[in-house]
Amino acid sequence: MLSSAGQGYCVGKAALYAAACRAHGIPARVGFADVKNHLTTEKLRTSMGTDIFTWHGFTEVHVDGAWRKATPTFNDTLCAKVGVAPLDFDGHTDALLHPFDGEGRAYMQYVNDRGTYHDVPAKFLMREMARDYANMQGEDLSGRDMEREAAER
Numbered sequence: 001m002l003s004s005a006g007q008g009y010c011v012g013k014a015a016l017y018a019a020a021c022r023a024h025g026i027p028a029r030v031g032f033a034d035v036k037n038h039l040t041t042e043k044l045r046t047s048m049g050t051d052i053f054t055w056h057g058f059t060e061v062h063v064d065g066a067w068r069k070a071t072p073t074f075n076d077t078l079c080a081k082v083g084v085a086p087l088d089f090d091g092h093t094d095a096l097l098h099p100f101d102g103e104g105r106a107y108m109q110y111v112n113d114r115g116t117y118h119d120v121p122a123k124f125l126m127r128e129m130a131r132d133y134a135n136m137q138g139e140d141l142s143g144r145d146m147e148r149e150a151a152e153r
Contacts, residue, residue, distance in 0.1 A: 010073040011057035015120050017072045018059045027062035031069065032114035035097060038106040039082060049135035052111065055125055058096065060116050061089075067116075069094040082107075 008016075014030045021028035035056045045051050058071040070089040074097075079086045083102040089095040097108035130137065 009057075010053075010071070011055070011120060011125065013072045014057035014059045017070065018061075021059070021061050029060050029116045029118055030120055031058045031060050031116040032056065033058065033110050034112035034114065036109040036111050038109065039101060047136055048133050050132075054132045055114060055128055056097075057120075061091070063091045068092070069096055071095055071097050073097070 011030070011032075018028035018030050032055045034052055034054045037051050037053055040051050056073075058069055058073075060067045060069055062068075068089070068091060071087055074082075074084075074086070076086045084098045084107060085102070087095040087097070096110065099107060099109060101107045
């Protein structure tokens with residue numbers, strides 16, 4: 001999720017965004033989907049054993065009578081390194097990960113919608129991640145930096 005260093009991954013960011021919305025009286029919930037990252041780094045793909053990111057977290061926000069999806073995952077500097085525009089959430093249309101990068105190459109593909117939850121099912125997700133990413137068990141992930149790896153690809 002989020003660390004004291006001010007960084008984290010999609011689930012923590014989605015939960016934080018949902019909490020911030022709720023704190024301001026805006027109904028919000030966390031959602032999950034499996035996404036295929038067509039441009040993931042070789043290092044990450046090897047480490048994970050796949051290019052499918054299971055249980056990718058996003059946020060659904062209730063605005064003007066409808067639920068809208070927002071993905072608060074990648075910051076603008078990471079977007080620049082992988083060649084996509086930062087997502088803009090206008091409250092009226094979904095803001096999901098881009099299907100193509102700025103050069104027209106396949107980027108992110110949503111392959112399985114896992115639904116929405118009021119709270120993050122943390123223990124469940126920990127079990128799922130351990131199963132889905134068994135290759136990463138015991139791997140020292142300290143010092144891993146997605147932005148640095150993206151710049152190296």
